[in-house]
Amino acid sequence: MNKKKDKKSDEFSPKNLAFSMRRVMAIALKTINQFRRDRRTLGLLFVVPMAIMLIFGLAFSGEVQNLPVLIDNQDTVFGMMIEENLANDTRVELTAGDYFEGVEQVEKGDYYAVILIPANFTQSILEIQAGNTTQANIYLYLDGTKPTIKGSLLGALRDALDETMGNTGISVVQELAFGGAEFSGLDVGIPAVIAFVLIFLLVIVGVITIIREKIQGTQDRLYATPLRSSERLLGYVIGLLLIAMIMIALVLIFGVFVFGAKVQGNVFLLIFAALLFGLAHVFLAVFLANFAQNELQAIQFAPLTAIPSMALGGMMVPTISLPVWLYPVSFVVPLTYGINLFEGIMLKGWGFAELWVDFLVVGAMCLIFFVLAIITVRNRMRD
Amino acid sequence: MLATEIEYAIETQDLVKIYKTGKVQAVNGLNLQIKKGEIYALIGANGSGKTTSINMISGALFPTSGTIKVLGHEIPRNRRLITNYIGLAPQDYSIYEDLSLEENVRFFSRLYGMSKGDFEPKFEELLKILRLEEKRKALVKNLSGGMKRRTSIACSLIHSPKIVFFDEATVGVDPVLRSFFWEYFRSLKDKGVTLVITSHVMDEAERADRIGLMRAGKLIAEGTPDELKQKHNAATIEEIFIELSEGEIIDE
Numbered sequence: 005m006n007k008k009k010d011k012k013s014d015e016f017s018p019k020n021l022a023f024s025m026r027r028v029m030a031i032a033l034k035t036i037n038q039f040r041r042d043r044r045t046l047g048l049l050f051v052v053p054m055a056i057m058l059i060f061g062l063a064f065s066g067e068v069q070n071l072p073v074l075i076d077n078q079d080t081v082f083g084m085m086i087e088e089n090l091a092n093d094t095r096v097e098l099t100a101g102d103y104f105e106g107v108e109q110v111e112k113g114d115y116y117a118v119i120l121i122p123a124n125f126t127q128s129i130l131e132i133q134a135g136n137t138t139q140a141n142i143y144l145y146l147d148g149t150k151p152t153i154k155g156s157l158l159g160a161l162r163d164a165l166d167e168t169m170g171n172t173g174i175s176v177v178q179e180l181a182f183g184g185a186e187f188s189g190l191d192v193g194i195p196a197v198i199a200f201v202l203i204f205l206l207v208i209v210g211v212i213t214i215i216r217e218k219i220q221g222t223q224d225r226l227y228a229t230p231l232r233s234s235e236r237l238l239g240y241v242i243g244l245l246l247i248a249m250i251m252i253a254l255v256l257i258f259g260v261f262v263f264g265a266k267v268q269g270n271v272f273l274l275i276f277a278a279l280l281f282g283l284a285h286v287f288l289a290v291f292l293a294n295f296a297q298n299e300l301q302a303i304q305f306a307p308l309t310a311i312p313s314m315a316l317g318g319m320m321v322p323t324i325s326l327p328v329w330l331y332p333v334s335f336v337v338p339l340t341y342g343i344n345l346f347e348g349i350m351l352k353g354w355g356f357a358e359l360w361v362d363f364l365v366v367g368a369m370c371l372i373f374f375v376l377a378i379i380t381v382r383n384r385m386r387d
Numbered sequence: 388m389l390a391t392e393i394e395y396a397i398e399t400q401d402l403v404k405i406y407k408t409g410k411v412q413a414v415n416g417l418n419l420q421i422k423k424g425e426i427y428a429l430i431g432a433n434g435s436g437k438t439t440s441i442n443m444i445s446g447a448l449f450p451t452s453g454t455i456k457v458l459g460h461e462i463p464r465n466r467r468l469i470t471n472y473i474g475l476a477p478q479d480y481s482i483y484e485d486l487s488l489e490e491n492v493r494f495f496s497r498l499y500g501m502s503k504g505d506f507e508p509k510f511e512e513l514l515k516i517l518r519l520e521e522k523r524k525a526l527v528k529n530l531s532g533g534m535k536r537r538t539s540i541a542c543s544l545i546h547s548p549k550i551v552f553f554d555e556a557t558v559g560v561d562p563v564l565r566s567f568f569w570e571y572f573r574s575l576k577d578k579g580v581t582l583v584i585t586s587h588v589m590d591e592a593e594r595a596d597r598i599g600l601m602r603a604g605k606l607i608a609e610g611t612p613d614e615l616k617q618k619h620n621a622a623t624i625e626e627i628f629i630e631l632s633e634g635e636i637i638d639e
């Protein structure tokens with residue numbers, strides 16, 4: 005032992021062999037520095053959420069007037085009040101009629117929507133107040149093809165509900181009561197935008213970061229250093245997760261202060277949900293990066309993942325209104341669960357008790373994408 | 388450890404590389420023996436297989452067949468161990484364009500587990516030698532080609548490796564600076580560092596201890612500059628190369 009130490013000049017010691025958090029952090033820090041320097045991506049970070057929020061935010065601004073809507077009110081007290089409030093809203097032109105006939109007329113384009121307030125509605129509300137149930141449904145059949153119109157219509161209904169339930173002093177419960185599947189389209193807005201923006205930007209930033217490593221030749225060079233693939237992967241993930249945190253903060257700030265979104269539930273749970281959702285997409289980006297050869301292809305991955313998400317994840321149309329054969333697909337679209345989580349926490353004030361399934365699914369997505377990323381990034385000495 | 392008994396820094400035997408994409412036999416039975424503390428120049432036209440060889444030896448590229456030993460350890464099996472003792476400055480800079488010069492070098496120093504205290508003096512030394520002192524905070528994308536080259540060299544030397552590979556390191560570097568480079572290469576050699584330098588510029592080779600002339604993935608001649616000139620009765624290395632590649636057009 006001592007002999008070895010003595011001849012130190014030409015000593016050949018096996019150093020830097022173990023997994024090193026230092027190297028992981030070197031990659032993470034480098035990733036953040038690159039991101040900080042990249043004006044284009046940085047611009048995207050500000051422009052994309054703003055643009056998307058503006059599009060959806062405008063949908064709630066009530067610029068549309070006199071939308072023909074049919075209402076089938078079978079209820080008494082609360083149903084009447086909602087109907088009355090709706091009738092006073094200039095955005096909609098209310099006609100009374102039969103729900104099932106109304107559905108056909110919506111299909112024909114005579115009406116934009118038909119609303120059904122079932123006979124037991126008031127009863128349900130009272131039951132909720134008594135604590136016997138948590139569900140009270142209003143059925144809405146609407147033309148979801150024109151987001152602005154849809155937005156105005158949903159806004160009018162939302163306001164009517166607000167006013168009605170506000171009168172009865174159960175304004176907090178109303179989110180929970182009317183935020184069920186039938187109404188998931190009602191709150192397309194900030195929560196959905198957060199989920200969407202996270203997917204869109206994280207996939208772009210993540211894939212580009214890793215792709216640049218390939219293009220600049222640094223990835224090959226890294227193979228000639230003690231860096232392990234697992235350290236590299238973890239470094240990307242930590243760096244990208246920090247970037248995701250900045251994105252989440254920005255989107256929340258925009259949402260709350262510019263567009264007046266409210267967070268009914270626990271803010272920390274919301275941040276946790278956003279991070280978990282972000283993490284899943286960081287892993288997805290690391291995985292997808294294997295399939296892009298240049299930056300342009302990398303950028304194309306974003307719409308490639310974002311557009312199906314938008315269409316099938318409950319952003320444009322509530323998942324429940326999807327064609328029967330497409331509905332099951334919404335269960336494998338990550339955005340579906342992101343929207344569930346963000347809507348649940350922000351609008352309905354839900355906690356872990358109500359959302360554990362969605363948390364579980366997003367957690368499982370993390371694991372799946374993580375495994376895919378590990379499998380594809382490992383042992384990739386250039387061949 | 389065996390370290391003291393090993394005479395060669397690098398040994399390759401029947402090294403072959405066939406890229407999957409191109410069906411090109413980029414390296415075609417290369418046998419190299421490079422001694423410790425030697426400045427070895429691998430010379431050959433573009434496409435002769437220099438970069439491919441260097442990448443395989445440094446552990447960045449998987450060989451198709453043949454054996455590689457670096458400091459007595461088999462590559463790629465023991466490459467993680469060996470990477471601590473080698474520095475590679477690839478042909479295409481391979482540094483981060485959107486980071487500053489200093490951030491680049493610091494990044495690589497961290498990969499080798501260097502502490503801040505180890506990094507600072509070594510970095511200052513390299514800046515001085517490579518004449519980059521004024522550019523330390525500059526983003527790499529704003530540097531000239533020659534400066535990028537030197538930044539890349541700094542990244543490959545920051546951890547004081549025992550073997551360094553400079554792939555076309557002196558391309559695009561002005562003649563005055565090139566002289567300084569060679570002076571520095573000699574000083575590294577004096578400290579026992581082994582240097583492998585590739586170039587497609589023949590006269591670059593004259594300054595090396597030993598030269599390997601490469602063509603079509605093979606060595607076609609090897610020796611000290613004087614040995615080679617004597618044997619082939621030529622005044623320059625370029626003449627030898629032309630003589631040996633007689634009648635063939637070198638693919639540029």
Ligand SMILES: Nc1ncnc2c1ncn2[C@@H]1O[C@H](COP(=O)(O)OP(=O)(O)O)[C@@H](O)[C@H]1O
Binds near residue numbers: 406407433436437438
């Ligand atoms: N990544 C690669 N894929 C396929 N062929 C390659 C690749 N890199 C180099 N080659 C081919 O291998 C041969 C040797 O290239 P290279 O090692 O770069 O030579 P040199 O460094 O001497 O110019 C050339 O024919 C080149 O086209």
Ligand SMILES: [Mg+2]
Binds near residue numbers: 438478
């Ligand atoms: Mg080359």
